[in-house]
Amino acid sequence: MIDLYYWPTPNGHKITIFLEEVGLPYTINPVNIGAGEQFKPEFLKISPNNRMPAIVDHEPADGGAPISVFESGAILLYLAEKTGKLIPQDLRQRTKVLEWLFWQMAGLGPMAGQNHHFSAYAPEKIEYAINRYVNETGRLYAVLNKQLADREFVAGDYSIADIAAYPWIVPHERQSQNLDDFPHLKRWFETIKARPATIRAYEKAEALKTEALDPDKSRDMLFNQSAKTIQP
Numbered sequence: 001m002i003d004l005y006y007w008p009t010p011n012g013h014k015i016t017i018f019l020e021e022v023g024l025p026y027t028i029n030p031v032n033i034g035a036g037e038q039f040k041p042e043f044l045k046i047s048p049n050n051r052m053p054a055i056v057d058h059e060p061a062d063g064g065a066p067i068s069v070f071e072s073g074a075i076l077l078y079l080a081e082k083t084g085k086l087i088p089q090d091l092r093q094r095t096k097v098l099e100w101l102f103w104q105m106a107g108l109g110p111m112a113g114q115n116h117h118f119s120a121y122a123p124e125k126i127e128y129a130i131n132r133y134v135n136e137t138g139r140l141y142a143v144l145n146k147q148l149a150d151r152e153f154v155a156g157d158y159s160i161a162d163i164a165a166y167p168w169i170v171p172h173e174r175q176s177q178n179l180d181d182f183p184h185l186k187r188w189f190e191t192i193k194a195r196p197a198t199i200r201a202y203e204k205a206e207a208l209k210t211e212a213l214d215p216d217k218s219r220d221m222l223f224n225q226s227a228k229t230i231q232p
Contacts, residue, residue, distance in 0.1 A: 002026035002079075003056040005043060007033050008205035010109065010167035011072040015053045016204050017163050018076055020197035022085045026055075030208055039229075046070060050229075057082070073105040076160040086159050093156055100147075100154045100161035104168065108144070111136045112168050115175045134176045141169075145182035153188065166192045 002019065004026050006012045019026045031037045031052045038050045046068035047054040054070040061082055069078045077098075080087035088094045115133040118126060144165065147154060154161040169189050172179055179186040192198055 001057065001059050003029055003058070005029045005031050005047065005052050005054040005056075006208075007031050007052050008208055009033070009052075010112075010170065011051075012053045013167035013170075013201060013205065014072045014163055015055065015075055015079075016201035017166070017198055018079055018086065018160065020200045021163070021195075022079070022083050024079070024083060028204065028208075050225075055079075071105075073101055073164065076101065076164060080160050086163065088157070088159070096155040097159045097161045101164050103143075104161070104164040108137075108140045108165060108168050111140055112171075112175055116171070119176065120174065137175050138177055138181075141172075141177055141182050141185060144169075144188075145185040148184035148188045152191070158192075162188075162192060166198070 002024060004015055004019070006015065006028050007030060016028075031043060033052065037043065038047070038052060043052075043054070044050060046056060047070040049070060051070070053072055053075060054068060055075055055078075056066050056068045057078075058066045060067045067078075069075050077087070087097055111133055114129075115137045118129040118133055122129070144154070153159065154165060166189070169179075169185070179189060
């Protein structure tokens with residue numbers, strides 16, 4: 001039913017976790033971003049921003065032609081609405097889930113991503129940039145920790161808000177964050193980590209491990225794109 005265009009990154013993990021949680025049939029189509037497969041014309045037809053994940057739903061709710069969706073937050077929301085799972089129907093609870101979904105998309109993901117870039121990938125170690133994004137990642141961890149102080153999951157019951165955030169906490173050591181500093185977040189993290197669907201999703205990722213690519217070529221593919229890359 002669902003074709004998933006995927007590579008084992010935090011944004012990719014979001015979608016496999018959701019699909020495993022709800023039991024929706026899907027097929028993984030690997031998109032090796034280090035090898036530049038995200039620039040293939042057939043992939044750009046469904047993901048014009050040349051980013052994975054993306055999906056194609058061959059059985060949309062309206063009974064029409066297949067629907068493609070790109071951007072991990074949009075995919076989570078689409079699949080939650082399709083299945084009626086992991087998103088509340090109550091107006092107020094649904095709004096809370098959407099707030100935290102967009103919090104992850106606008107804050108935790110981009111800031112942690114810049115943390116990864118300047119700490120691990122940038123050929124020049126710029127102290128200001130590293131401190132800026134390590135500190136902002138820590139601030140966002142603290143925001144999430146505070147939210148979890150009096151509830152089991154981010155917005156009440158387990159939802160797409162939790163699924164969106166969890167994969168970005170997995171590389172906490174790489175982000176120079178200590179979960180012991182955030183006890184409520186740590187409890188939440190360990191709870192999601194132990195869920196059978198999460199375990200299955202990360203097992204799918206292990207199966208996609210490939211031989212190491214040339215690091216300089218991969219860096220160019222991932223980080224040296226510009227407007228010229230997009231122009232026809």
